[in-house]
Amino acid sequence: MASILSDRTSGSTESTWVNPHKPIGGRLITEPFLIALIFVGIGGILMAQRFAGGLGAVANISDGYPWGMWVAVDVVIGSAFGCAGYVMAFLAYILNKGKYHPLVRPAVLASLFGYGLAGLAVLVDLGRYWNFYHLLLPWYAQPNSVMLEVGLCVATYTIVLMVEFTPAFLEKFGFENARRKLNRLLFFFVALGVLLPTMHQSSLGTMMVVVGHKLSPLWQTQMLPVFFWLTAVLMGFGVVIWESVMASLCFNRPTEKAVLRKVAELMLVTTALFVVLRLVDFAVRGQLGAPFGAHGTLMFWVETALFIAGILVVLPKPARTERKALFLGSSFVLFGGIIYRLNVYIVGFIPAVGPWSYFPSLAEIFVTVGIFALEVLLYLIFVKTLPVMHAVNAKHG
Amino acid sequence: MPDGLVDREAEQLGDLDSYEGTLGGLTRREFINYCAGVAAFLGLPSAMGVKIAEAASAAARRPSVIWLSGSACTGCTETLLRTNHPSLDTLILEQISLEYCETLSVGSGHQAENWKKKAMQENHGKYLMVLDGAVSTKDNGIYAKVAGQTVLEMVQEVAAGAAAVVSIGSCGSWGGWPSTGVNPTGCKGLPEVLKGKPVVTIPGCPPNPYNFLSTVLHFVTFGKLPELDDKGRPKFAYGRLIHENCERRPHFDAGRFAMEFGDYGHRQGYCLYKLGCKGPETYANCPSIGFNDVGQGTWPVGTGHPCFGCTEQGVGFSKPIHELASLKSVAPPNSYPDVRSEKGNGASPGAVAAVAGITGAAIGAGAVIASRLGKQDKADESPQSTGKTGA
């Protein structure tokens, strides 16, 4: 079985290079597509209401909870899903693990959508969105603001992702010259694509340091940047595994088992490191009693249980090549990461001069669902029409 | 003047012979004249002279009232004269028998004193004692004497046989203005002097006559006193702070104050708190009923001068008129936001259902996918599937 990679030789001329990626093809208008479309439509109508009537007309955010579902889920959690591209770029191009290459492009696509739509969610959530470009103008910049750094980093990273994904377009439409030229410069964007998420994912954690006592002692620590970076990494691995297994199930494709085994091992190590560091952090801060009564105790245990479940599922060696175990393990880890970020931004947040209560409104939920449905929709369109996924060699299992 | 009418009215008098003995040695004619004189003195129409005569004869059926005066200005008696319902004549002639009152008695000297003693004897344990004015206690009370007896002694003597004791006015209630400052004569309120005997106090300077009359007539009608507070004040009149009933309270609540006499706010009728109104720490019903039955607003604040707390010991005549009042217990109205009120938009049933639905669907789908993947894994491991694509 010729390896896919052996199709490429160094210094190949255009006539001998065979694109290892291929569109999956198949019908665009499928059931999942239509369902996603409906949710996108509902979300769109609600978004129009938000712009016409103000945030209060649609969302349940209030004076006590200025950041609700749209920030916590769409932006903070959504961008963590977008870290698939981050981890794969690091593995493939920095550590030079050639075997990860097949996973890179779908990861970059997932990241592009994750960050792009997080950006869309930000625009929906900003109260004075027409001034958003002020973030990019140096004379408005307030350099101590963590949010400024996050905003600039995310904006830059989205552009980097677009550049990283451009080859897929160029290949599809046959712009071979452009493709080769771009290819020579891509290494710089790849480097940026590893630096930027390191910066802003950790800063998403730093953002909550300033709220001080308004964040439950279960989560408030100056280690927040480390924890957010770690969850970004482990969620990145989780997305890669999850997406790969789902693609194999839905599109009847083989999984790259050897590669996934390695990714699962990395996910296991980072998740274990996260759990251990959380414990050490409690001890250093003198908060070992917090998990037994501090604000948000129940959700803390849910979060921890999910991470530990994820670890236990992929701990046995044989499990790391079984698709069920990979699916469950990555699902638990992803869920744990989701809950962790939800906890830091909403559950653990104790507004000043309370008591305040918050639960997303139905409309808020449907806007979020709509944004995620849009991501699913676009993903389906892109993988079916553009060379994203590695071509399946009929002889390769 | 009734002179020419007396004879005609005398025909309607009925049997005056039975009046013999109760007339204190007066002839019938003298008695009728006397009653007419009383009516004239009271400013009553001449026909009232008959009523007075009838009332006098029915004295035994009406409760006796003995009205004493201590160190007083007579303002409380004056306030009583401003009553319209009941009118004074109805009160004195039909409802009570005012046996002794230094201001209103036509008789005086030994005549009045003897009458008092006789009334006390005949109605022992049944008469109502009223005191206006404070009781001077220094040096055994020599600074106030009537008929050679100190007021201090007199009140104790009269109270001994009284069914109920009422002190009208701040002086009688807690010492009033004579008791403030240096208090050279040791003036005290009646409750302080009459230890052991419950005293109803009707403070005010002067109090609204209806506070007193309602209390007395409650006693006359029902045979018992109305509900009293811990200072012996009837709760129906002194149960609330002036601040609670003041017609300018909305201005207080909205922060509209007269800052100086005559300024815009003062002319608009704004709250007088900043000018020293003691309404927030004074218990009385002045804003509710006003004075003199001439309509709303006939009380000090209504005329634009801050209340100085005349009913309240420690406030009236003690605190400077323009010193800011302290806010006594005013349960803040429920429009005041609590420091710790529940706020925010909580869960709606729809939203909870949506989240539960999404979570449930995710878990359910996950379970289905996991089992399908499990089957695929098993299929992969089985010998037949080597080399085939995973389904």
Place this chain on the structure above:
Amino acid sequence: MTLSRRNFLSRAARGSAAAAAAACTAVAAPPAANALQRPPKPMPAEAVGLLYDSTLCIGCKACVKACKDANGMPVEVAPEQTAWNGGEWDTPVELSGKTLNVIKVYTNGTMAEKDRETDGFAFIKRQCLHCADPSCVSVCPVSAMTKDARTGIVNYNPDACIGCRYCVLSCPFGVPKYEYDSPTGQIRKCQLCKHRLAENQLPACADVCPTGATLFGRTEELKAEAKRRVALKPGERTHFPRGDIAGKVGGARDGHEAPVRVAYQQHIYGEKELGGTQCLAVSAVPFDKLNLPTDVPETGYPTLSEGIQHTLYAGMVGPATLLAGLVYLAHRNTKDHDVD
């Protein structure tokens, strides 16, 4: 290579676990031992603010109304009153997009005595405290929140603001609020009536207070007055000024004499909390009962968040170095073949 990458990685993993524990200690330790903290910001020399004395406050809410008038803020109806209050009566429950200043009441039991903790009631005024080291200024990405260098007043500029509401999230006292019911909402908070100060007029709340419960002045002078107050004993007669404590802004006004009725808490709120605030408060009821944050450090939280940012990103040296290394590796690993 003698040291395989795998061996290197596994050794690194073990070593880094130990390093992580050490790093945690340095980073996550309580502020006193914290390595990542920048120095606190001092109060400007001419800092101005308010002194609120809860024992003098009678809950008349003249300040609430005056603030609304002076700043053109609309009526706000409490949520439980919407059935019968059609806007004729301004009844704010809390600071919000419509209310920059509010008086709230603390009640306990029978509410029999004012300024008593048990079976009593007391009032508290809430408005921006104009912190010395404000969180809102530190977090705003577009400099919409700024602190005046001279007077220390924390200003808001709606033209710069993007409405991200990070300031709302970060204020430890829950002050800035956003107008959720407007499609063009902005952040609202007390700005010490700087437009009135510019005309030598008092902030509206200090101007109308009938008892002098709200005083305006330089924070240094207000602090001295606050210290004088908390040392007073019940029964002492003393002078309470009104308006500007120095008698300059808004003209001289007369104060009033009154006896001290209750013992003050030996605590000036805002003197030390989170680096100090320019607006102070004294009270007879403990401040935590008045629902103000009291279990807070003596340095502002920006010292912690900016400490992290400055350490990691000072001069962008760290990121630049990292980027250089990444660029080198990426180039080396991809120059021979196509990037996916």
